[in-house]
Amino acid sequence: MxxxxxxxxxxxxxxxxxxxxxxxxxxxxxxxxxxxxxxxxxxxxxxxxxxxxxxxxxxxxxxxxxxxxxxxxxxxxxxxxxxxxxxxxxxxxxxxxxxxxxxxxxxxxxRALKLLSNNKKRSRENIEHHYDIGNEFYKLWLDETMTYSCGYFHSQDDTLCQAQKNKVDYILKKMNLKEGQTLLDIGCGWGQLILTAVKQYKVKALGVTLSSEQHDKVKERIKEEGLEDSLAVELRDYRELKDRTFDRIVSVGMLEHVGKDHLQEYFSHVSSMLKDGGVSLLHCITGIHEGAGGTNSWINKYIFPGGYIPSIQELVAHISGEELHLVDVESLRRHYGKTLEHWAQNFEEALPQIRKTKDEVFIRMWRMYLNSCAASFNSGNIDLHQFLFTKDITEDIPFCRDYLYRC
Structure with missing residues (x-):
C-alpha cells in the first residue's frame, strides 16, 4: 500500500x-x-x-x-x-x-555566486583543473598553433589556424614592438605569441604560466626553434616576479582567472613591472553588467573554477586607478563567436579519439561549454575586448591607426 x-x-x-x-x-x-x-x-x-x-x-x-x-x-x-x-x-x-x-x-x-579569493595556491589549483587535463586532448580540437583564445578573422574564409596567427600579429602590431625590447606574456598558454614575437621582432621575451602541461610544451618548442638565448618560460604566478621590468606586457585570456578581488592587484603589478613609457595590451572576456561577474554557476563549478568576467566599466576604473593611460579599446565579440564555432566543430570531429580517454559525461559537458560560449558571444550576452594602455604619456604608439592594417 x-x-x-x-x-x-x-x-x-x-x-x-x-x-x-x-x-x-x-x-x-x-x-x-x-x-x-x-x-x-x-x-x-x-x-x-x-x-x-x-x-x-x-x-x-x-x-x-x-x-x-x-x-x-x-x-x-x-x-x-x-x-x-x-x-x-x-x-x-x-x-x-x-x-x-x-x-x-x-x-x-x-549575484549569489560565492566567489572565493584567488590566492596563489587556489589560482594554481584552478588553472590545473582546466588546462592540465592533457595537451593531447587540446591538440585534438585546437589548431596547429595550439592557441586557446579568440582568433582574428580577416575574412569569413580564414581557417582557424590563420585566424589565430592573425590575432597574434594584430596584438604585436598594437604594441608597436621594436627590436631589442623586452616582452612579458602573463599566461602565455602554449607559447605561440612569444615565439612569434621573438622570431619576427627580435625581442627578448618571458612567458609565465601556472599550467605545468603548457610550461613543458613551451620549453619543448623553444628548444626545437633554438631560441633559448632570447626566450624563456617559467612555471610561476606573475605576482612572484620581483624586481623585473619590461618594455611591453601582454596578457591574453588570463584575466578571467584572476578573480574579482584581485583585479586591482593585477593592474598594480603590471604597472610596477612596466617601464616608464611602456605599453601593455590586455585581451579578455568582458561582461555587460558591472559587478555581476559574467561567469555563471555551472561554468564556475565544472569548467573554470574561480573565474570572474569583469565588466568594461570595472576594467577602465582599475586601469585609471593605477594612473595608466588607456589608448585604445576594441571589441572582438564576433571573432570569438566564430572561433568557438570552429572549436565546437573540431571537437565533434575528434570524438572517436576523445572517447578513448573521456567518458560521456565529460564529452557532453565540453560540448555544452563550447557551444554555449559561442552562443553567448554571438548573442552579445558576453563580449571580448582588447585594452591598450601605457605607463605615463608616451609617443611610442603611432599617431594614426592605419599601422594596424598594413599587411
Whole structure:
C-alpha cells in the first residue's frame, strides 16, 4: 500500500512539474521549437518549423530550475536528462536572443555566486583543473598553433589556424614592438605569441604560466626553434616576479582567472613591472553588467573554477586607478563567436579519439561549454575586448591607426 501511495504521489508531482514546464517554454526561446516530455507528450512552441527539439528523459525539479537555472540545465544536459536534437549552439543562442526570458537574466542569479579569493595556491589549483587535463586532448580540437583564445578573422574564409596567427600579429602590431625590447606574456598558454614575437621582432621575451602541461610544451618548442638565448618560460604566478621590468606586457585570456578581488592587484603589478613609457595590451572576456561577474554557476563549478568576467566599466576604473593611460579599446565579440564555432566543430570531429580517454559525461559537458560560449558571444550576452594602455604619456604608439592594417 505504501508503494502505491508513493507512485501516485510521484505521478501527481510530475504533473505539477509538467504544468510548470509548459508555462516556462511559452516564453523561453526566440525561435520555434519542439519539446518532448518524459511521458511521451510533445508540445510545439512558436510559429513555423521547429529549429531544434528538446527531449526531457525525466523532469528536472521545479525548485532546482528556479534556484539556479544555469546549474539545473547544465547538469541535466551533462547527465543525459536532457537531449537536444539539432544544434546545441542554436538552442542556447535562441534562449539568449529572447531578452524577455527569465533565463536571459542570468546575471541576477550570479549575484549569489560565492566567489572565493584567488590566492596563489587556489589560482594554481584552478588553472590545473582546466588546462592540465592533457595537451593531447587540446591538440585534438585546437589548431596547429595550439592557441586557446579568440582568433582574428580577416575574412569569413580564414581557417582557424590563420585566424589565430592573425590575432597574434594584430596584438604585436598594437604594441608597436621594436627590436631589442623586452616582452612579458602573463599566461602565455602554449607559447605561440612569444615565439612569434621573438622570431619576427627580435625581442627578448618571458612567458609565465601556472599550467605545468603548457610550461613543458613551451620549453619543448623553444628548444626545437633554438631560441633559448632570447626566450624563456617559467612555471610561476606573475605576482612572484620581483624586481623585473619590461618594455611591453601582454596578457591574453588570463584575466578571467584572476578573480574579482584581485583585479586591482593585477593592474598594480603590471604597472610596477612596466617601464616608464611602456605599453601593455590586455585581451579578455568582458561582461555587460558591472559587478555581476559574467561567469555563471555551472561554468564556475565544472569548467573554470574561480573565474570572474569583469565588466568594461570595472576594467577602465582599475586601469585609471593605477594612473595608466588607456589608448585604445576594441571589441572582438564576433571573432570569438566564430572561433568557438570552429572549436565546437573540431571537437565533434575528434570524438572517436576523445572517447578513448573521456567518458560521456565529460564529452557532453565540453560540448555544452563550447557551444554555449559561442552562443553567448554571438548573442552579445558576453563580449571580448582588447585594452591598450601605457605607463605615463608616451609617443611610442603611432599617431594614426592605419599601422594596424598594413599587411
Amino acid at each position: 505504501d508503494s502505491t501511495i508513493r507512485k501516485s504521489s510521484g505521478v501527481q508531482h510530475h504533473g505539477i512539474d509538467k504544468m510548470f514546464y509548459k508555462t516556462m517554454f511559452k516564453d523561453l526561446f526566440a525561435d520555434p521549437c519542439t519539446v518532448h516530455f518524459w511521458d511521451g507528450e510533445e508540445e510545439h512552441y512558436g510559429s513555423g518549423e521547429s529549429k531544434f527539439r528538446l527531449t526531457f528523459n525525466e523532469p528536472i525539479p521545479k525548485a532546482d530550475i528556479i534556484a539556479d537555472p544555469s546549474m539545473a540545465f547544465g547538469e541535466a544536459y551533462m547527465h543525459g536528462i536532457i537531449d537536444i536534437e539539432g544544434s546545441v549552439r542554436e538552442a542556447v543562442e535562441s534562449l539568449y536572443n529572447n531578452k524577455n526570458s527569465f533565463l536571459r537574466q542570468g546575471h541576477l542569479y550570479n
